[in-house]
Amino acid sequence: MTSLPESPSGAVPRAAIPSATAPLPPPKIRCQRLAKVFENIGRARNGFAALSDVNLEVREAEFLAVVGPSGCGKSTLLNIIGGHVRPTLGLVTVDGLPVTGPSKWVGMVFQNFGLFPWRTVAGNVEFGPQVAGLPAAECRDLARRYIRLVGLERFVNAYPKELSGGMKQRVALARALANDPGILLMDEPLGSLDAQTRETLQDEVARIWADTRKTIIFVTHNIDEAVILGDRVAVMTGPPGRVIELIEVDLPGSREPAARRYSPRLLEYKSHIWDLIRRAGATLPGAAYGEVVYR
Amino acid sequence: MSAPTIVTEEALLSSPRPNGGQPWRPWALRGAALVLFLGLWQAAASLKLVDPVFLPAPSTIVSSFVATLEDGAILINSLISLRRVLLGFAAGAVLGVPLGLAMGLYRDVENFFDPLVELLRPIPPLAWIPLSIIWLGIEESPKIFIIFLGAFFPILLATVAAVRNVDPLLIRAARSLGAGNRDIYLRVVLPAAVPGILTGLRVGLGVAWTCLVAAELIAARAGLGYMIAAARRFLVTEVVIMGMLVIGLLGVLMEAALRAIEQRLTFWVEK
Numbered sequence: 050m051t052s053l054p055e056s057p058s059g060a061v062p063r064a065a066i067p068s069a070t071a072p073l074p075p076p077k078i079r080c081q082r083l084a085k086v087f088e089n090i091g092r093a094r095n096g097f098a099a100l101s102d103v104n105l106e107v108r109e110a111e112f113l114a115v116v117g118p119s120g121c122g123k124s125t126l127l128n129i130i131g132g133h134v135r136p137t138l139g140l141v142t143v144d145g146l147p148v149t150g151p152s153k154w155v156g157m158v159f160q161n162f163g164l165f166p167w168r169t170v171a172g173n174v175e176f177g178p179q180v181a182g183l184p185a186a187e188c189r190d191l192a193r194r195y196i197r198l199v200g201l202e203r204f205v206n207a208y209p210k211e212l213s214g215g216m217k218q219r220v221a222l223a224r225a226l227a228n229d230p231g232i233l234l235m236d237e238p239l240g241s242l243d244a245q246t247r248e249t250l251q252d253e254v255a256r257i258w259a260d261t262r263k264t265i266i267f268v269t270h271n272i273d274e275a276v277i278l279g280d281r282v283a284v285m286t287g288p289p290g291r292v293i294e295l296i297e298v299d300l301p302g303s304r305e306p307a308a309r310r311y312s313p314r315l316l317e318y319k320s321h322i323w324d325l326i327r328r329a330g331a332t333l334p335g336a337a338y339g340e341v342v343y344r
Numbered sequence: 345m346s347a348p349t350i351v352t353e354e355a356l357l358s359s360p361r362p363n364g365g366q367p368w369r370p371w372a373l374r375g376a377a378l379v380l381f382l383g384l385w386q387a388a389a390s391l392k393l394v395d396p397v398f399l400p401a402p403s404t405i406v407s408s409f410v411a412t413l414e415d416g417a418i419l420i421n422s423l424i425s426l427r428r429v430l431l432g433f434a435a436g437a438v439l440g441v442p443l444g445l446a447m448g449l450y451r452d453v454e455n456f457f458d459p460l461v462e463l464l465r466p467i468p469p470l471a472w473i474p475l476s477i478i479w480l481g482i483e484e485s486p487k488i489f490i491i492f493l494g495a496f497f498p499i500l501l502a503t504v505a506a507v508r509n510v511d512p513l514l515i516r517a518a519r520s521l522g523a524g525n526r527d528i529y530l531r532v533v534l535p536a537a538v539p540g541i542l543t544g545l546r547v548g549l550g551v552a553w554t555c556l557v558a559a560e561l562i563a564a565r566a567g568l569g570y571m572i573a574a575a576r577r578f579l580v581t582e583v584v585i586m587g588m589l590v591i592g593l594l595g596v597l598m599e600a601a602l603r604a605i606e607q608r609l610t611f612w613v614e615k
């Protein structure tokens with residue numbers, strides 16, 4: 050017998066067959082029929098639907114940008130994927146396993162930073178390595194490296210209250226990166242930066258993504274930013290939040306933000322996304338309130 | 345036609361300076377109030393406007409203070425009272441902070457202790473005096489027990505509230521960085537609760553002093569409260585007032601010490 054040891058049935062492993070119909074690799078993240086209703090908040094007696102029927106697949110090493118007007122449920126979606134909020138309905142899987150809670154493999158940069166105010170910049174960035182039990186010297190080196198990456202070396206020993214909003218965001222980014230998670234969820238991480246710093250950090254995020262091959266979901270309300278950074282852009286509207294279109298960004302030439310920023314086709318994507326959002330806003334009845342009525 | 349407004353450099357520079365560039369001003373005002381108050385009091389006493397049994401002159405009080413300082417009475421009485429306050433307060437903190445942490449962290453612990461706490465909390469510490477004499481006699485322990493009761497509840501409640509008020513975003517952030525329950529308790533909840541706990545300790549210390557005189561009415565043979573009560577019996581009013589002022593002064597000093605500790609531990613709090 051000359052059967053291959055790794056396939057006792059004698060069949061050649063599927064991956065070994067080069068074929069036009071080869072299945073895509075399984076998605077890194079899969080959201081199936083996600084819905085979220087916030088109960089008992091007084092605004093709507095029957096609960097408030099923040100998400101309704103969100104289906105989404107994110108490939109390994111993909112950069113997915115999520116764009117939508119504020120209040121459409123982007124943060125809620127990200128918090129569910131990160132395991133911080135339980136969906137009312139539906140399922141999230143990462144590597145095929147259901148998400149049951151937060152984990153260090155799914156890093157998160159929160160919209161409101163969530164920095165530990167009693168720790169210095171270095172202390173915040175060291176937190177992940179510390180709870181992972183790394184030796185102190187290694188924690189310090191890791192922190193230095195990522196603080197330098199986000200350009201805050203001069204503030205290593207500053208406390209969060211001494212930092213501007215943009216600097217806090219960079220600390221939050223460094224803190225998430227220092228943990229080296231396979232998946233990075235970012236909730237408007239560049240939202241409170243000035244235009245120049247924002248562009249620099251966009252370049253930085255793109256470079257980190259290209260270097261580390263992390264799977265990134267990047268939430269923004271800035272359409273330009275979504276198109277400049279994303280492999281694909283998920284366009285959301287709401288509430289109740291839903292993904293109304295998934296757009297493959299195919300800009301000729303480089304994948305670099307610097308090149309994409311000045312691509313003439315950027316404007317085409319931009320006006321298309323604008324149209325989508327505007328049309329959805331006009332046609333969703335009662336969408337602005339997202340009230341759920343149980344019968 | 346109106347003349348153009350001229351903004352002088354002087355005007356620009358002077359406005360944002362605190363206290364209008366007169367840093368001594370708040371202190372001068374504080375000092376002035378004290379001097380004025382003592383001056384009027386001394387004048388009223390020297391002119392014999394009031395019977396010295398009702399209101400002895402400040403100078404009389406000072407000389408009685410110097411006298412007790414010389415024979416060591418005030419020092420011994422202060423140390424004895426200080427010891428009671430510190431022991432009662434320490435007992436309140438040693439029991440109140442851990443129990444508060446446990447009640448804040450675990451619903452089950454809270455539900456278990458809550459009815460008891462709610463029932464006992466409104467009872468004024470002084471109402472415990474008869475019972476504490478029956479239980480503990482008339483030595484040191486009933487006095488310390490009364491002070492402990494006064495300090496315990498504010499510390500407990502402040503600790504529970506401090507744990508409850510930890511920003512859930514910080515806990516989420518920690519969990520997404522891989523923190524387990526132990527890390528959450530020790531590295532997030534505990535440090536985040538420190539400012540609230542310290543406020544509770546400060547309130548508890550204030551109540552402890554408040555309970556001191558009452559506690560020292562329990563068959564005491566020494567202490568500031570005893571000194572005041574004994575002086576009243578012989579109508580030595582200047583010693584009564586002097587004892588009150590010493591209690592006030594010790595309270596202020598301990599409060600200042602706690603405040604200094606608080607500042608060192610909570611410098612990171614925003615705003």
Ligand SMILES: Nc1ncnc2c1ncn2[C@@H]1O[C@H](COP(=O)(O)OP(=O)(O)O)[C@@H](O)[C@H]1O
Binds near residue numbers: 087099121124125288
């Ligand atoms: N904890 C909550 N309780 C009640 N309503 C919430 C809660 N979180 C979010 N919402 C509501 O859900 C909607 C979506 O919120 P969010 O996901 O934060 O939107 P976005 O991030 O897109 O601005 C908003 O209308 C918001 O008011």
Ligand SMILES: Nc1ncnc2c1ncn2[C@@H]1O[C@H](COP(=O)(O)OP(=O)(O)O)[C@@H](O)[C@H]1O
Binds near residue numbers: 211
């Ligand atoms: N309350 C503060 N205490 C100490 N340093 C501060 C404080 N606020 C801001 N800074 C420092 O002042 C500089 C400018 O801050 P800020 O005016 O907030 O910047 P921007 O708004 O341009 O981002 C920063 O380097 C920051 O560290």
Ligand SMILES: [Mg+2]
Binds near residue numbers: 123
């Ligand atoms: Mg949001």
Ligand SMILES: [Mg+2]
Binds near residue numbers: 213
């Ligand atoms: Mg600013």
